[in-house]
Amino acid sequence: MTNTGYDKIQKKSQRSDRTRKIVTYIGLVFWAFIVLFPFYWMILTSVKTYSSYNSEYIPKFFTLSPTLQNYVDAFTAVPLAQYFLNTLIFAVITTAAMLIVIILSAFAFARLEFKGRNALFSFFLSLMMIPNELVIITNFVTITNLGLRNTFTGLILPSITSVFYIYLLKENFEQIPNELYKAAKVDGTSDLKYLFKVMIPISQPTIVTITILKVIECWNSYVWPRLITDNEAYFLVSNGIQAIRENGFGRENIPAMMAAVVVISVPLVILFLIFHKKIMAGVSRGGTKG
């Protein structure tokens, strides 16, 4: 082959590389736009005045007279602050209680020797296949019969265990060398002390990930709270937003509705921006939506 032939091949491959790159970036920007646009739109709408929103037959992509009145309405016309507080209480207690339960059982599965350990663990794993929809019916009846509807106890109880997180944590605990445990035993450290002084600190990254994922799950939970609460005083944000949509503000006050949507979305978005590496790593290890 001659040198001129090589030149042509070089030019051609450089050109097609550049085209491919441009197309790739255009595609990615396009999808980023689709992802971000709803967020932009809800913030934009939330700062438009009620009258200007309703007078725009063709919606405008910006506003020259932003207002915070909608946010005031969101907190005064509907008990948004109440929903917020409820969700916070729900998320904190559920997550804390779950952490205790799963840490104890993950420790038992990972480090303690007892008859039937493997059988029991396999049984736990098989429970992962049971869909929530199947057991929620009886749980609804159980909680109703216990007179726990419209209470935090009723909201929280069924979400306290997660087989998946027990599994995740047990795997993590098992990676801690057994020699550490033996050394602690020789030194006369009790199991519980070992768990709190050694295993939990070492597994802290996983525990943090589980905590964040559980808080997100609590913040977004909708179905169970909807079944178990019909008193506004116990609504979580998801139910609150649905109630606002059906009869808050009067149906047409969309800017105020969007203000409420912004308010309940902000905490998670902030949490995500701070912990995005951790959250994404945690989810890719086997989380699913919902």
Add this chain to the structure above:
Amino acid sequence: MRKLRPWLYLLPAIAFLGVFMVYPLIDVMIYSMEEGYNSASQTYFGVGLYNFRYVLRDPYFIQALKNTFILVIITVPLSTGIGLLIAVALNSIQKLKDLFQTIFFLPYVTNTLAVGLVFMILFKKTAYSDGLINVLIQTFGGTGVDFIDGPYWAKMFVLCFYTVWVVLPFKILILTSALASVNEDYYKAAKIDGTSRWRIFWKITLPMISPMIFYLIITGFIGAFKAYSDAVALFGTDLNAAGMNTIVGYVYDMLYGNGGGYPSYASAAALILFAIVMTITCINLLISEKTNV
């Protein structure tokens, strides 16, 4: 005492799982067989398959079944395909990769109900405004349509669109990390051999990440069959009236909600859903087994 200690650690988990998972699982089967159960008096008159027959004949259930199947068939392949496309694009760039990845993951952490409301106002046609999407359609010469209260296919389109928007972050994340874990040497070897990009993708990349794709298809099927809150977010709680109910929505409606109070029908419907999901999962597993040998 020593022997009992492990069980002490496990006690809370066993208790909660027993009460809220194992017992309900048995109970739901009993419910589904009890005919004419009355939740007020807690009595029933017979045992049999009547509940299943009732549910399968209920036009609302048939509608829900149809909606769910359409949703599954459209969104699972579509979201997996788009997810793969985006993951491949993400993997081929260096600049701004982290930024794009973070943006694409954002929908995962947002409240489905809340963002659904935004989609609703984007697609809805009201007396004052045609809504942004309709305005866009009209600028390109189409005729607008009310996606929220209008024809069935328009509503289904929004539901599918929103579902894909919601499930994509997870798929993009999983596929991006699967792609990144393929040993770079395979691509170098292929490049030296002059393999075209297209061929590299079909012959090397795809087979290498096929376990992850199957995992996503299986979880995608399971997730899509359980669709509910996306529909509520777009069309409101009275999904039967909107004609957009899903199987899970039907279960909840039977249990509670409008005209609820029939745990037996709810149980029967839930078990039917479970059977469908199990069957499809098994078929998926068989196929993936075959292609992986």
Add this chain to the structure above:
Amino acid sequence: MKVILEHLTKRYPSRDKNGKDVIAVNDFNFEIPDGKLIGLLGPSGCGKSTTLNLISGLESPTEGKIWFGEDDVTDLPPEHRGVGLVFQSYALYPHMTVRQNIMFPLQNLKGKDKLSKEAMNQKAEEAARLVQIERLMERKPREMSGGQQQRVAIARALVKMPRILLLDEPLSNLDARLRLQTREEIRRIQKNTGITTVFVTHDQEEAMSISDEIVVMESGILQQIGNPQHVYDEPVNLFVAKFLGTPAINVFEGEVKGGRLFIGGQDVLAVSGVEDQPVSVGIRPEGFILSEDGPFRTKLVQVEVMGRDTSVVSEHPDCVSGLIRSIISAENRVEAKDGNVAFELKPAKVHIFRKDSGVRIPYPEQERHV
């Protein structure tokens, strides 16, 4: 096919913003003669894999040119260079059989180069026969041993009859016995095909045993090229001397004064014509001769009898490479006087290096003995 590297340089931008660029390959000039097997040798991170990637076209140089024979291939994409590359990880496609793996490069050919199915099969079988795996054609890579996988990788690289064969640490994933076997195998295949071959390794023994020429590199800089024995006998500098040979060369602080070499005040050797200066002294383990009244006295630590040879381990305060290892014939009995042992030195095995640059200073007594 002859390969010429001309002022070849590869710089990577630094990770942090204000840092300096990393120079992986720094102004390389050398020529790989047609049909030879060249060993690229150096510690990990010295730029040898980058050099290989530059030759293959997977990376393009920052400066300089690469010629294959008369063709300038500097900016040519890899698929048009006609090279075969074997990876340390083998990079066999796990979902394909051996046959499919070997045929894969052929299936990429387009246009007038396109082959019929039979022709491809025939070529794949030829390549398989060359590396003696023709009976394993229908297996998947995971059903084979590491050595067999390695052969498949070589067959895949050879099937298109490349102009240049490149091997990147091809033996380091194999166990010791297989490594020995496979390196002889690679030598045989290379001789049979006559393809110009570049072989990257960090194992000096491996490189010396099969290469026609070795290229010693360190931190991106070419240190020495030459026939393995020649490089071993006449290292250009202290680095090369230290890198080649097992056990490694013993290094001492020394001084040249009036044509004599002193270590720790002991006058050990004549080095006529060398200017007075402090020097580094390298003595090969085989450069020691036991001698009761030899000029070089060291403190005996232990004697290790290893059948054919005896290794005498001793100490000297001016030794900078730890313990002194010397290898002497097992027939000699080691006798220590007051815990000391004395040696005479073979000039051919004693190298002196400049203190500042590490460059070797030749002296006439040494050459006489070569």
